[in-house]
Amino acid sequence: QLLLQESGPGQVKPSETLSLDCAVSGASITTTNYYWAWIRQPPGKGLEWIGSISYLQTTFYNPSLKSRVIISKHPSKNQFSLNLSSVTAADTAVYFCARDYRHHYFDYWGQGNLVTVSS
């Protein structure tokens, strides 16, 4: 059974950096053909793909967020991370981590972590 679990602060101050981790169990994040993604959902709104990191460590980012996003992998911990810098209230959202099959579809999701940007 593949499980993903997000962790991180529930509140971040404006202009600071939002940092989240996703712990993966039941599969290795170095497995060929699988990417690992972050997706967010502002309250009452739809889903927005933030970015993905491949099994080869290649990263792909949403162009609208690219200048502020870094996704990295930590194979020894079997987890991957999201850093989003210079946050504003518009970055308030539930942040999901998910497994991305070859940049095709997202087949497993974490439960989500609500992050509120507020002073």
Added chain:
Amino acid sequence: SYVLTQPPSVSVAPGETAKITCGANDIGSKSVHWYQQKAGQAPVLVIYYDSDRPSEIPERFSGSSSGNTATLTISRVEAGDEADYYCQVWYSSSDPDVFGGGTKLTVL
């Protein structure tokens, strides 16, 4: 960018068939995936590659795609199917619009 257009809402009575559409230019030539998101929960993949269904998803869920429209069909709708449904297409890694805007399915 490649914009996926979904109706904001669809309503259907229990036992009837619900059809949720996802429109985009020549979407029939691309792979379309569908997610169900119940209130307060993470999305769940219900259809991938237009019409394939994960083993844990009921056969009542089916998908099709042709021309400029992809369709998620839910047969014999149940109260538990009430949720938001999102279509998803990877057009290119430089395209920000991966998901459609979502459709709220209401079971009357």
